[in-house]
Amino acid sequence: MRINKAGLGSWHRHVKRKGYPWFPGRQMLLLLLMAGIVLSAGCDGPRLPTPDHPPDAKPKSPINIVISNLGMTFPAGMDENDNRYLNYIEEQTGLDIRVNTPPPEVYNEKLDVIMSSGNLPDMLHTYDPVWFDHYAKLGALHPLDELLDQYGPNLKAKIPAEVWDRVKYGGNIYAVPSLNEVTGVELMYVRKDWLDRLELAPPVTLEDYYEVIRGFTLDDPDGNGQQDTIGLTLTSKLGRSSPFFGAFGTQLDTWFERDGKLVYGNILPETKEALAFFNRLYQENLLDSEFPLNLQSSVHEKIENGKVGLFSAAWYDTRGPIAANKLKDPNAEWIMLEYPTGPEGHSGVYGKDVIRGYNVIPATSEHAAEVIKMLDFIVSDYKTLKLGFENEIWRWENGVMVTDFALHDEHLYRGIYQSLVDVPDPVLFKERLDSLGDFNLYNNLEMINQHIIPNAFYGVPTPAMSKYSKKLDRMEDVFTKIIMGIEPLDAFDTYVEQWRQEGGDEITKEVNEWYTRQEAGR
Known part of the structure; x- marks a missing residue:
């Protein structure tokens, strides 16, 4: 008697898909099959075990x-x-x-x-x-x-x-x-056709970026006679903002070495400066007013529909919303930009663990x-x-x-x-990305890789992190409130004090104990 293994596999998948109990059904099936083998053995000769289905095989758990x-x-x-x-x-x-x-x-x-x-x-x-x-x-x-x-x-x-x-x-x-x-996610992309229409050069410095953002908001870059474009957009919780924090030499949720000690980026004075820059954009109506509610899909929709010409893109967005915008508007031309360079010469983006x-x-x-x-x-x-x-x-x-x-x-x-x-697998990775079409995917990642601002802490979470992280994360809502003008800029200083008192100092102590051990082991 021949056992149809393909049929067993198909029946197995049917059982899984329908949610029927697996053990009883399969045991019954095996009993019936074994009974059939025994009966046929009386006519066809001795029963021979097979490698795939030995006679004493038990159902898989x-x-x-x-x-x-x-x-x-x-x-x-x-x-x-x-x-x-x-x-x-x-x-x-x-x-x-x-x-x-x-x-x-x-x-x-x-x-x-x-x-x-x-x-x-x-x-x-x-x-x-x-x-x-x-x-x-x-x-x-x-x-x-x-x-x-x-x-x-x-x-x-x-x-x-x-x-x-x-x-x-x-x-x-x-x-x-x-x-x-x-190693990282974000890099800057801009519509070159909008730059050309407004006779603007690709921005390099943070002040260059400000001028482009201003022009894209106020000077009708799409030429439709209406003031309906957005200078810069972000997502909720300050997503897609990393290059601008990098211009001030900081990153959110990142640890930095300062004078032989590790300090948390969220409480650095440079972060306050970055918030002040975003507040300036918001008060001048140059920053998307809907950013506190923006999901990633919301930003993609605005880009696709030609409302946004400058944003911090994910490395794969050239195959996503940027490609979708080009399909809707054949005149749309997007180019990669240098990261914005701040007043002290800083630039870069966060890296992934x-x-x-x-x-x-x-x-x-x-x-x-x-x-x-x-x-x-x-x-x-x-x-x-x-x-x-x-x-x-x-x-x-x-x-x-x-x-x-x-x-x-x-x-x-x-x-x-x-x-x-x-x-x-770097070789396979490049081959795969290149095979997906002319979306500049590999070059995007190369650009990001050259401008990563590394996280100086890469150990397992400390006990204090496990204890306080959720509460401290909720306190970051003040960043959005500062940008929108709901809270004054000095509310940042209050946040820093609260962060330290509500577990941040304990986390910092443990992080530096880890850092000391790492340095001693070098």
């Missing part, structure tokens, strides 16, 4: 994982538990993977709810180092060293030793980290080995999961990677699984 859907959507008829890439991972590893994707808007809160429940999954993925630090110190997570030695050769080979050191507590590893592929996310296994999991096997496979088959299926999504032509854009975009959901263990 599913592994349950909680991950973010990254805001992705699935093609019709697919979901997070039934799609080509998850099915591919299962077929290659022999694992049965059940996926739970809490909504991105409440993802962190949901992780806390799950950890406090009595029904823990086998793996969770978090992007929050404070969250990881909290549960590692509680003893709620499974140590991974022996599992990695036995089941994670590719993980150990592709993730640098210094990164593993950052997910250790008491000498033991408690997370499989996912790495950032890019090397660790993007953390895969952790609750201490109660009975399937920790299977989780490590899954993650090890993901990192080992990086190209398929990163780019999509070869000769379908992409192919080689005369040594050049060619991508089918429509299929590439339809299959973007693969990133939900691949990004669990992202590892940089």
Whole structure:
């Protein structure tokens, strides 16, 4: 009797998609199949075991994982538990993977709810180092060293030793980290056709930028006879503002070395100067009045519809809102700019931490080995999961990677699984970006990489960070109020004092203790 393995796989996926219990159904199916084999053996000769389905095989226990859907959507008829890439991972590893994707808007809160429940999954993925630090110190997570030695050769080979050191507590590893592929995000883009119409040169200094922002607001750069354009736009919580803080030699949420000590960028006098610059723009109606409410999609819509000609772009926006604007207005011409240089000669943008996310296994999991096997496979088959299926999504032509854009975009959901263990591959990265079209993506990242203002603190969150971070983050609302004139500029000084009193001094002390240890070890 021949067992149709493809049919079993199809039935398995049907069970997962419909949410039927897996164990009872599969046990019954196996019993029926084995009964059929026994009956046929009486006619066809002795029963011979096969490598794939030995006679004493037990049903696989599913592994349950909680991950973010990254805001992705699935093609019709697919979901997070039934799609080509998850099915591919299962077929290659022999694992049965059940996926739970809490909504991105409440993802962190949901992780806390799950950890406090009595029904823990086998793996969770978090992007929050404070969250990881909290549960590692509680003893709620499974140590991974022996599992990695036995089941994670590719993980150990592709993730640098210094990164593993950052997910250790008491000498033991408690997370499989996912790495950032890019070092930074923001760079300046401008509509050259608007500059040309107003006879303005590409801005370099902060004062040059002010003049361009003023002209783009008041001097009808699109030539439609109406004053309906925006000089500069930001998103809520001061998103897309990094180059302007960089012009003053500071960055939000970044630690700097000053006179042998680490200090927090949010409380530096330079940050007050940056807020004063934005307040000037706002009071003169040169800054988008809707910025406190702007989502990223709101900014994209304004750019696409020709209302914005200057903004701090994400490196991939040339393939997004800028490309969309060019489709609507064939005369639109966008160029990359130098970062604004401030009065003291400073410029640059924030950098991204090397660790993007953390895969952790609750201490109660009975399937920790299977989780490590899954993650090890993901990192080992990086190209398929990163780019999509070869000769379908992409192919080689005369040594050049060619991508089918429509299929590439339809299959973007693969990133939900691949990004669990992202590892940089510079050669493949450039080939992939170049294959996506003439959007200057690689050059954008090269520009950013040359102007990163590094964060001097890169250790695990300190105890005081875990204790006070949420409260201190809420206090930053005063920055927006200062820009809008709701609070005076001197409210910044009050914020600094409150920040220090409400846990900031304790955080600073711990950060400098870490810094002293780092310097001693050099």
